[in-house]
Amino acid sequence: MLSLFGPARTGYCDGVTRRDFLRIGGLALGGLSLPALLRAESQAGIRHSHKAVIMIFLAGGPPHQDMFDLKPDAPEGIRGEFRPIPTNVPGLNICEHMPRLAGMMDRFAVIRSIVGAGPDHSAGQCLTGYKDMISKAQGGRPSLGSVVSRLKGPVHPDVPTFVGLSPRTGEPRWGNPGEPGYLGLPHAPFTPFRAESKGKYGTGGAGLSLDVAALDPARLASRRSLLGQLDGFRREFDHDDAVRGLDSFSQRAFEVLTSRRVYEALDVTKEDPRIRARYGIGDMKPEQDGPPCCMDHFLMARRLVEAGARVVTISFGRWDTHRNNFSTNRHRIPKLDMALSALVEDLHRRGLDRDVSVVVWGEFGRTPLVNKDAGRDHWPAVNCALLAGGGLRTGQFVGATDRQAAYVVDRPVSFQSVFATLYRHLGIDPATTVADRGGRPMTLIDDREPIRELM
Numbered sequence: 001m002l003s004l005f006g007p008a009r010t011g012y013c014d015g016v017t018r019r020d021f022l023r024i025g026g027l028a029l030g031g032l033s034l035p036a037l038l039r040a041e042s043q044a045g046i047r048h049s050h051k052a053v054i055m056i057f058l059a060g061g062p063p064h065q066d067m068f069d070l071k072p073d074a075p076e077g078i079r080g081e082f083r084p085i086p087t088n089v090p091g092l093n094i095c096e097h098m099p100r101l102a103g104m105m106d107r108f109a110v111i112r113s114i115v116g117a118g119p120d121h122s123a124g125q126c127l128t129g130y131k132d133m134i135s136k137a138q139g140g141r142p143s144l145g146s147v148v149s150r151l152k153g154p155v156h157p158d159v160p161t162f163v164g165l166s167p168r169t170g171e172p173r174w175g176n177p178g179e180p181g182y183l184g185l186p187h188a189p190f191t192p193f194r195a196e197s198k199g200k201y202g203t204g205g206a207g208l209s210l211d212v213a214a215l216d217p218a219r220l221a222s223r224r225s226l227l228g229q230l231d232g233f234r235r236e237f238d239h240d241d242a243v244r245g246l247d248s249f250s251q252r253a254f255e256v257l258t259s260r261r262v263y264e265a266l267d268v269t270k271e272d273p274r275i276r277a278r279y280g281i282g283d284m285k286p287e288q289d290g291p292p293c294c295m296d297h298f299l300m301a302r303r304l305v306e307a308g309a310r311v312v313t314i315s316f317g318r319w320d321t322h323r324n325n326f327s328t329n330r331h332r333i334p335k336l337d338m339a340l341s342a343l344v345e346d347l348h349r350r351g352l353d354r355d356v357s358v359v360v361w362g363e364f365g366r367t368p369l370v371n372k373d374a375g376r377d378h379w380p381a382v383n384c385a386l387l388a389g390g391g392l393r394t395g396q397f398v399g400a401t402d403r404q405a406a407y408v409v410d411r412p413v414s415f416q417s418v419f420a421t422l423y424r425h426l427g428i429d430p431a432t433t434v435a436d437r438g439g440r441p442m443t444l445i446d447d448r449e450p451i452r453e454l455m
Contacts, residue, residue, distance in 0.1 A: 050155045051355055051390075051426045052305045053144065055313045056298075056340070057123050057166070058362035059174035059290050060320030063376050064384040065368065065405035066329060067095045068397075069112045078368045078404050081326040089395045097333040100341035106395040107344055107353075107388055109454055113399025113408040114383035116415055117364040123166075123176040123315065126361055129419040129445050135181070139436050142187065143178030144419060145311035147444055149187040151428055156308030158259035163304050164189035165297045166315035170289030177313050182436040189313065192266060193284070265307040268299050275299075278342040280335065290318025293332060295339035302346055305356055310426070319362055323373035336360075344388045357390030357425045359418065368404040382408055385418055390425040392454040416447035424450050 063080075065071055070084040070093065084093035087105035094102055094110075101108065118131040125131055127143040135141035142150070145162030154161050164177020177194075180187040268276055280295035287293065293316060301312040316339075317332050340360065347353045365383045366376030382401055388394060399411040420430040423444060430448035433441035 050308070050310065051357075052310050052312070053148075053357045053359065053390075053422055053426065054298075054301045054305065054343070055126070055144070055311070056358070056360040057126050057174075057313065057315045058317060058319045058336075058360065059123065059169070059171075059315050060121065060318050060362065061364045061366060061378060062319040062362045062384075063321065063325060063329065063366040064112070064382065065366065066325070066376075067098070067333065068110045068384050068386065069401055069405050070095060071403060071405050074368075074404050077370050080370060082329075092395075092397055095333060097330060098337040100337045104341060104345065107348065109387045109392060109394045110397045111385040111387065111399060111413050111418070111451070112382075112397055112401060113410065113412050114361070114385055114415065114418070115381070115408055115412040117380040117383050119364070119378065119380050120173075121171065121320070122173040122363055123178075124173070125363060125415055127176065127178045127313070128181070129416040138442070139438075140179065140181030142181035142183040142434075143189075143313075144422065145178045145189055145313060146180040146183050146187040147423075147434065148310050148426060148428070149180075150183050150434055151432065152310055152426070154308065155310060156261065158261045159265075159304075159308035160190035160262070161309065162187070162189040162311045163262075163309045164191045164313045165193060165300060166191070166291060166313060167193040167284060167286075169286060169291055169315070174290050174318070175315055177315075178311075182442070183434065184437075189311075190262070192262075261307055262304070265303040265309075266300050268296050268303065271299060271303070275342075275346065278338075278345070280338045280342070282335065282339075287318035290320070291315035293317045293335045295335060295342075298339040298343040299346075302343060302350075302352075302356075305352070306350075321366070321375050322371070322377055323375040325366070325370070325375045327374070340386075347389055353389045354391040355389075357392070357422055358388040359385060359422065360387075361385035361418075365405075368406040379406075381406065385413075387418075387421075387454065390422075392421070392425075394454075396453065398451060398453050411453075413451060414447045416445040417449055417451055419445050420448050421450040421454060424455070 066080050066082050070082065071079050072084055073079070083096045085096045085099065085102050086093055087102040089105045092105055094105065118125055118133070120132065122132050124135060128135055128141040130141045145164070149161040152161065162178065166175045166177040169175030177189045177191050264270060276299060279299045282293050282295040284292050284294055297314045297316070301314060304312050316336065319332070321328055344358060347356050347358070361383065364378055364380040367379045371377060382405065399413055400409055401407060402409050423430045428444070430445055431443060433443050436442050
């Protein structure tokens, strides 16, 4: 039996101290132990839930006009090969290769008018709200997950606030899980899939690099002791913020390693096989130099959020279709349709739909004109995003483009406006400031107006 020791206190009418009453485990007075209290709180809904975001990045720029903004009446060479199908929301049509999503579009909101995208490949703007050039000029803007880590902290002491499931990719910018920027290493994401492997396209994703089962306590303690000795030597020569941040980061890593809570959340084999089958399985094989289409990551994200993570990021597929746009997306879009519909359905089934927001987007859209290689090129003028959960008003499209899906003609929405909406959901005022490395107060975003149609 483990007791909470402390200096004796008197003065209670029954002669029993609070510390004596709250002994951990065993049969406390009146049969009320701390575990029983916690169970009672859980059953009453106290501390049972928390707000969270699952962000799914479609690396390379998904073709908006072939997925959520189809233009069947556009001229040949612009409208593409895919046809729209009706959804369960009257008047809202999406791509024929997303029948599962079509049957539950009342649980989604489509933003067809995202503007302000940068011209280059990068997950940065989808993770921070800022173009890479602006972010670097301002000292490295932190990603949403890092901001939440700084302002909210962990829900559970053994579970990182911010988890990045993106593996390393041949194009490094597509495998970015979210960087802490000027908030420092203590607010970097926990990244269980970052082991490197060499292949045709350079560094690619590998299997789960966190193998807690293979690390017995004695071996882990030995590693920690050695690291402590090396850190002690290093501190004699270096006392800057980076070292202190690394100390905190290492401490957090060992806390995660010595707990099985995260490891078990990542182990989807523990899930009901019928539920896992709904998500699809996929694999960790990179798509050329891009992320894999691993549907298991969607299920892991749900399990991590339930375990206590506040932000989980996923990179899914390589959508940079300069050639063979239609033949490749005939196979890729159905994978997204399967995994995403299963995730949102699962959140609703488990009563998490008001607490967990899901956002799906890429760095920019694709050109209206199909090129000579049956592909679509980069098109920063317009982009789209799909949102679900979080208590948002779903079952609607926001914004509109012209008849060629080339330019926004109604309700332009900025990347930062999406962030403002997500911050509001998380209980964070978008006008909040955090200090950069120089101690200067920095606002989270400049455009702090959430998407009013969704609120």
